[in-house]
Amino acid sequence: MTTFPASVILPAACLCAGLMGYAIQRGATCTVAAVDELLHEHHGTRLLAIVEAALWVLGGLLLARAAGLPVPMPAGYATGMTTVLGAGLLGAGAALNRACVFGAIARFGNGDWAYLATPFGYWLGCRAVVLLQAMAPQALAQPAPVLQAPALLTLLAGLWLGGRLLAGVLRGLRGGRAGFIRRLAAGVWAPHAATLVIGVTFLLLLALVGPWTYTDLLAELAHGPAMAAGPRLLLFAALLAGAAWGGLSAGRFRPLAPRLSALVRCTAGGALMGLGSLLIPGGNDGLLLLGMPLLWPHAWLAFAVMAVTIALWLTLAARVPLRFSRRPA
Template sequence: MVTSIAFVVAALCAGSMGFAIQRGATCTVAAVNEVVNKLRFNRLIAIVEASVWVTGGLLIAQMLHLLAKMPAGYPVNYLTVLGGALLGLGAFINGACVFGAIARLGSGEWAYLATPLGFYAGCLSLGTLSTASAHHTLDYRSFVLRAPTSVSLLFAAFIIWRVARPLLTARPAGSGAGVIQRARQGIASHLWSPHAATTVIGVAFLFMLLLVGTWSYTDVLIELARGMANSLITRCLLLLALLLGAVLGGRTAGPSGSTGVALAQVSKCFLGGALMGWGSLLIPGGNDGLLLVGMPLLYPYAWVAFVAMCASIGTASLVQKVMSDRTAQQRMERR
């Protein structure tokens, strides 16, 4: 049973995650689109970096004997690839992955409320098939949980360097109130860059992992669909804290205004959410669980599924780009 103090801290961490997701516009779809359209990997590297931070935190926690039982991995098979592809296709149709949907909600795009509803419906509709499919856990411990102390110390040194570097290099010239204002603006712009925002996400998730165990909001929806009641109230409250954090991030980011709820967008969000639910059951795990649990533990199935997800999004984006260019060319020829 989670103590009240541990839960309050975990809820604050969940809210911080939601805030960072919204402010950093964290989304795998946006990251892959940046690769396809601009040949830039900044956002994609930033997303993977969240996994690196969790990995390092797990190494240090293991060294200090603070880790509880970690989830087991799963074998890599055709369901892993198929699930990743469905996860990517659903995210593309939705216009955002499960992280991106939280960011959109925080920005006042209320049509994205249909995404978790669609995810839940997808888990319900595919529940029988998922139960029947063999998701046998692997009988070995992650390398992260067996790493020597020297690896943990190396990552601790990396943390010190990473935190200290921006403070040492950011020295605005001048003095007085103007310097303080420029320093605040510089810190704010750095803090919510994609790399820094995913760092906040990774660190906040790590604290939640130590306080309340393995948690991701897609797992909550999957458990709701399966009728599992293990700490479900606590998990649902953490999900609420995540959403409230995202909304707070949107409200404090400046005037953006809520967008209207169009039936077409709601339908796309629901369908995309359902496909992501199907993919998450087949892998198993949503892309938040893959990024923050499976990939940090260096489980091959999580990395394969994430690559399949990115490939699916990238393929769909390329097809859309080619069709859009062809349509534009045909219009020019008609003129």
């Protein structure tokens, strides 16, 4: 996959995964929280942060492709009722879980141990699809639409990325270089700064080790032995460690012993997300950071249905306050 020495790849990938976990805990990339913010606070700060993370990945993919770097590009899939059904289940599972797959990592970083049940539930949902022999949509043979765009788009992507980096540095230096360094050391990150780190580290991990996310790993394990399962589990552990460090350094880490009801809720929510992700196919992390930037229609349709499902769930929860349907914290 890469020209780096093998002895360097895994430590570098673990560092990237840890930084990404830290940024997820500090950032604003949970889809459930973003929809909740739109519904109840009537502004889209979190949604814009998610969009910016996707744009960072898109810009990086275009520049990597222009440079001839071997970054894997995921396939697209046919859209249809299976896509809609899978996205509805993905949204319902995220709402029940009170966090998407990104948000679950952030919740763990705050010390909410019940969210360790979410990956287990995700695996159960994927396993159910495998045992039921549910058919996923047909993979498409053509390359992603955005990769067929003119070279001008790559140039614009490079200019945008450079402009965003420069603007961020200038904002940080307004209080003086010493103040900028202190803020970085203290981990005081604005959501968009955390979003930058999420996008860049996700892209670096993709270049270093290929498909690596814990949702990809769990989906593969549901079918049987997964390729490079050991190193990928190590990356997942680094992701969790980074999230926990993010919670500790921000003073948000409050260990919370899981109650049975929370374990059941997280397991069930994870199972619905796993079930839906194989029907689409794709979890919301892959849809947001790869499928949508590459302009795959199935990813855009799935995210729209997922967001509407979450909105309906949260609206119903506000009117009929069920124990498992409260608003996300």
